[in-house]
Amino acid sequence: MSHLVPHDLPVFAVVGRINMGKSAVLATLLEVDDDKIIRVSATPGETTRCQVLPVAFHDKELLRFIDTPGFSRPLDAMRAIQDLHGEGTPGLPAVQQFVADHRQGGEFEDEARLLEPVIQGAGILYVIDPGKPLRDAFVAEMEILRWTGRPRMALLNEKEEAGEHLTEWKDRLGSYFNLVRTFNAHKARFEERKRLIRSLLEIDEGHRVLLERALRCIEEEWVQRRKESADVVLEMLRAALMVRAEGRLEEEDVHLEHRRERVAADLAGKYAAEVQRVERRGYEELLQIYRHHLVEIEDRAADTSGTELEEEERWKKWGLSRGQLTVAGAVAGAAGGAVVDVGTGGLTHGWGTLTGGVVGALATFWKGADLPEFGLAGGLKMSSGSGRTLVLGPPKNENFPWILLDSVLHRYAAILARAHGRRDEEVLAAGRGESLVRNLPRSRRNLLAKWFGSCARGAPNRGMEPEVFEALVETLQEVEGRQAA
């Protein structure tokens, strides 16, 4: 056990009553959402041994936390330590004796184990849930911790509204601990995590250099993650705007409504699936950057209506063999003009209906809140060739890229708001609340619009990308700041 607390390292033991959220606090602080690494559970007594959780940067351990089993019999343990000491106030030697007597097992095994790192020299983070009434057993825990003489901080992990007990807790903690801080294991974000690490400086002066270095590394890493995220977003937007779906239609089928509808649904389905694939890949990367494994991305409604297998197969038989008619969905640099531009006048009506079908099918895909005030009513700009291969590109609506960006920003915010100490699964929906892109400064909007246009036309302006990258970094930072406020 002597290896728990090396003297040249700041080490903090997280202690407290069983089921107070000690492991959850550490999981959030250290961004571990995996129960195999830090077990967080509603079943009391889940942590039964001390667990060393190193904080390392560039392969060097700068700081260490120790998760511990909870106090299970604090009142009896307090009396036992008092008995060991005799008259007066016990100190560290009595606690050391108590640990030595019980570390092999027996009635105070939990207490002996949790006190082990403390007697070895670890600082104390005492986790309580101020929603619970302050009973004698808690006072016994505080008393034992005070007897160790180790520097100590109390952490209020408010599981539910603390309400009536909060003041009583704060008063009492104030007299037993050097510092009292709030840290909610289910809500704390980056700023709160950083604040907690910074307050360790106040209870462990001796390791200032390493603690400050850890803080610097944490901050640098955060900036780095934001940059990586901006890069992911850039790639995602470019790829999504360049998606093209191809389908085919017999010329004579243009006049058969059910076949038109079939090709519309088929094209829209392919298009939607590909955009979704691009987005999904991007979100998976963002989740990886922020170390989340329990977060899912909500599927866009892939239901493009009427794509029953049987019908689809029938369509494939019909669709495959004559010349080319290209419907290119390009967001033109010049003004859009006609939604459908097919050389043969006679076909216009039919193609118009096809467009309607595609738009309808895509509207289902980009459903509900995802299109706050945009909408695909502008349809798809299509131009014609002479064959029957249909190419469906990005919606003509110039808001399309902004809708994409807006949903990325909302999800980015949700990813950053997610605490790693939670163990429930979460599904991130596309759009939440107000538009975030509308708040961007005009110059940034113009820059992005220009680049979006080039991507939508299928010829992304790579020369602009360093600037676009910076614009996205700033935008992500604003989303974070807005959230913290």
Ligand SMILES: Nc1nc2c(ncn2[C@@H]2O[C@H](COP(=O)(O)OP(=O)(O)OP(=O)(O)O)[C@@H](O)[C@H]2O)c(=O)[nH]1
């Ligand atoms: N709502 C809410 N629940 C929390 C919070 N922190 C912990 N919990 C829940 O409380 C339960 C116990 O959390 P743990 O972190 O396993 O508690 P512990 O103190 O490590 O428990 P033992 O290791 O068994 O002593 C789990 O179901 C957690 O999800 C919180 O901030 N809010």
Ligand SMILES: [Mg+2]
């Ligand atoms: Mg635990």
